[in-house]
Amino acid sequence: MTEHAALWNPLANDSHPAGWISSDAITLSNLIRQGIQPSPLMVCSGGTSSRCAADGLWTLDLRARHRQLVISEAGDEVEIGAGLSMAEVLEGLQTRGRSIPVGLSTLPGCGFVLTGGISPLSRSQGLAMDHIVGLRGVWGNGDCFELSAPVSPHEEQQKWRGLLGAAPFLAIVTAIRLRTQELTPLVIWRSVSSIQQLAIAIEAAEQWTHSASLQWAWNEKIELFIVCFANDHAAMTAVEALKTLLGQCAESSKTMVPGQHAQPPFGALATSTAAQGRNHSEVISRLGPAWGRRLPSLIADLNQLISKRPHPGCQISAQQLGGMSSQVAVSHTSFLHRDAIWKPWINAVWNANDEQGRKRSLDWLLHANTVLTEYCPGVHLAQIHPHLSFHQAELDDAFQDWLPTLNRLKSHHDPYGLLPPL
Ligand SMILES: Cc1cc2nc3c(=O)[nH]c(=O)nc-3n(C[C@H](O)[C@H](O)[C@H](O)COP(=O)(O)OP(=O)(O)OC[C@H]3O[C@@H](n4cnc5c(N)ncnc54)[C@H](O)[C@@H]3O)c2cc1C
Incomplete structure (x- = not known):
């Protein structure tokens, strides 16, 4: 058992693990062979997800020993x-x-x-x-x-x-x-938009064939966040055209940065209320195709969901995919949804120690997930939820017909379920 640094995820940080393990690979291998109980073992790399530490379980903290x-x-x-x-x-x-x-x-x-x-x-x-x-x-x-x-x-x-x-x-x-x-300089355009402007931006972005990508966050306000390479003329022209179409507002800014190490924070323009107290959260990420003609109904559904969010921290955002991310064969990785153009994610937030607030926010998360599944049938398992009711449904939507082979791999490489269940 070792000392550990604070975790970025407040829910994980507020948990009471059985203890912390910090070891090299050989020692870890020996520990596993002796048996680590209770299982599953939690694993912490960056410590930003809710499941890198949990009540009563051991966490392997990679942050101290694996830094080369x-x-x-x-x-x-x-x-x-x-x-x-x-x-x-x-x-x-x-x-x-x-x-x-x-x-x-x-x-x-x-x-x-x-x-x-x-x-x-x-x-x-x-x-x-x-x-x-x-x-x-x-x-x-x-x-x-x-x-x-x-x-x-x-x-x-x-x-x-x-x-x-x-x-x-x-x-x-x-x-x-x-x-x-x-390392190539990037141009980042950020702005606050109306619901209509969000629809216009999504429609334009779905036509893009260059490096530009649209990200948006919908909370109290809607933030648009567009990134492209500064040396990609087609992308720069498209961003300029969209800027002209949407117009400027007080929050609009266009910056050139030397690379992603200097990119501005995403989502900061979507809310004006500073987070009150200590919040816990869970996130579900979905993957799906271009929305095309379904965009008006999606926007209406999103508007409904946002208007009913149970906590000011609850938010729905999205990232744009396509281009190179779709060029890798489905059979090469466990990221199956290579045809995805959008990754919307739902962030459900509640005040720490508010059990009823937690239930309300998780109910909202589940409802928003059901609504978004219509538009984005795939799941991006960036956060895993073996402790919540929708874990199996997420596994099915993420891995589809690859799941049985993953289970065979697990029965061979993790036969005693040291790691989270599949
Ligand atoms: C502020 C913020 C912004 C984000 N933006 C994006 C984004 O733009 N795009 C995107 O795709 N995702 C994004 N994410 C999601 C993030 O990438 C995932 O949640 C990711 O799993 C976090 O990795 P971590 O190492 O920080 O987390 P941890 O909480 O340390 O680990 C996450 C999970 O992965 C497992 N794991 C971690 N390390 C290992 C390992 N070495 N071996 C085996 N299993 C391991 C753990 O079991 C744990 O369940 C964002 C998250 C945050 C908090």
Whole structure:
């Protein structure tokens, strides 16, 4: 048992775990063979999800021991320890003029990469997981592994596919090797929009064939957040055209930043009320196609959901995919929904220690999830919920016909259920 740093997720941070484990891979393998009880073992990389620590369970905290960042001589590859945050990875890489596509916040750790990693740059650079070339770690049965991509024999290929998108159920990844990208300046346009302007922006974005991506957050206000490469003329022209169409408001701003390490915070324009007290939250992320003609009914449904949110922190947001993220074969990873254009996510929030508030917000989350499933049938398992009623439905929607093979992999690599259930 060791000391541990605070977790970013307040719900996980307020839990009372059985204890904290911080060890290298060999010691971890030995510990697993001796048996860790009770299970499942929680795993903490960045500590931003609600399920990296839980009452009465052990947490493996990767943040203390797994912190290496080794850049290849040519700069085209990097090995990162699974305890680094994306901010730390970008900071290390930018000194060599390199980068990897990260999300809308740089707080998350390797859980971001292992669960897919949807970036505002995914339309031109793919998902973060699409850059993985090597993985090291310990399976749930205690066996250590070191794998490189691509691996040709069938069984090896299945292990690789399982780890890319379903690692939390199979193994503890202690190090990831990734291809890097050239660090390229970005242009970010942020604004506050009306409901009609949101619809116009979504309609325009669904026609884009370049690097620009639209993100939006709907809370008390609606924030638009558009990102493109500064050297992509087609994207810059499209962003300018949309800006002209929508017009300016007091909150509008266009900034050029050297890379994602300097991107402004997403979502800050969507709410003017500073968070009161201590909040807990759960998040469900969905994946689906372009909304096209269904956009008016989706916007009406979203408006209803937002007007009924039980807590001011409850929010619905979305990221845009397509382009490079759809170019990887479905059979290569456990991220099956390669045809997705939108990832909306629902953030349900309540005051810590308010049981009734928790129930109200989780009911709202479930209702919003049912409504959004109509438009986005897939799930992005960026956050896992084995402690909540919809876990199995999420697994089905995330993994579909790949789930039986994942279960076979689990029965071999995690036969005693050390890690969360599939
Ligand atoms: C502010 C914020 C912004 C975000 N923006 C985006 C975004 O733009 N795009 C996107 O795709 N996602 C985004 N996310 C979601 C985030 O990427 C996922 O929740 C991710 O799983 C968090 O990773 P972590 O390492 O910080 O979390 P943790 O809470 O430490 O881990 C998350 C889960 O993954 C498992 N896990 C973590 N590390 C390992 C490991 N090394 N081996 C095996 N299992 C492991 C754990 O069991 C845990 O259940 C965002 C989250 C936050 C909080």
